[in-house]
Amino acid sequence: MSLEERDDSHVLVAARDLSKVFPARHGLFGHHAADVRAVDRVSLDVYRGETLALVGESGSGKSTLGRMLLRLIEPSAGNVEFDGVDLMSVSGESLRKLRRRMQIIFQDPYSSLNPTMTVRAVVREPLTIHRLGSGAERNERTMELLRLVGLKQELAGRYPHELSGGERQRVGIARALALEPDFLVADEPVTALDVSVQAQILNLMLSLQEDLGLTYLFVAHDLRVVEHVADRVAVMHRGRIVELKSRVDLFKKPQHQHTRELLASIP
Ligand SMILES: Nc1ncnc2c1ncn2[C@@H]1O[C@H](COP(=O)(O)OP(=O)(O)OP(=O)(O)O)[C@@H](O)[C@H]1O
Ligand SMILES: [Mg+2]
Structure with a gap:
């Protein structure tokens, strides 16, 4: 790791010894399942x-x-620091302000978008919730967001089921960008899409990152998808990070057995 990378001012999100245990549910037939240790003492800098x-x-x-x-x-x-602030110790208004800076993009925009809301309403909702700007300003910002993600203005009055998969994901991205976040967790953002559409969405995410200075945690189960977008992997x-390095090094010199298996499964 270079000196530059070790400088704390370069770190936006720092996780230390994070764990999550989901308690066992009692089975239908009275048998006992074990607790699930979903995440096991993970430390990570983004x-x-x-x-x-x-x-x-x-x-x-x-x-x-x-x-x-x-x-x-x-x-x-464990704990998480976001831009130097301990995320676990803030609450109320400070947490609300911090939350605006971090957003999530979901795998399946169909199930994450409210089916009874128009595209316009979906994208505008975060602005309304956070009481940002006047009504006219919110409308203007909504249209600007649609432009930003490459959606035509005439789609604004449609409902999610009247859109293609790629258009729906663009709506999900526009909504995530509404509050001008710094950090986006994209949880399998292209997994549900056709391969040809996957490339369009990945390219959109890359150009948005460049234009808006975004930081991404890009979740995928397929190394192929991240090959063109990741700086590091x-x-x-089983709840632990077994290897973390630059994309180039990971593809060239995979060390962990499990990384090799993931690489081998790329067609
Ligand atoms: N709310 C929950 N209650 C109980 N167990 C959970 C819960 N959420 C996740 N788990 C369990 O925690 C483990 C990790 O789940 P998680 O969804 O984080 O995995 P993932 O890597 O995102 O998987 P996928 O690629 O299928 O999305 C799994 O064993 C899962 O069943
Ligand atoms: Mg998942």
């Missing part, structure tokens, strides 16, 4: 402006870790 990919098989704890970084899931242990296996 640098400003980078795309850090988090890859691993299903159930390895990627979504749980990503959500803990945003405090959408409370950790069982963290490989997760």
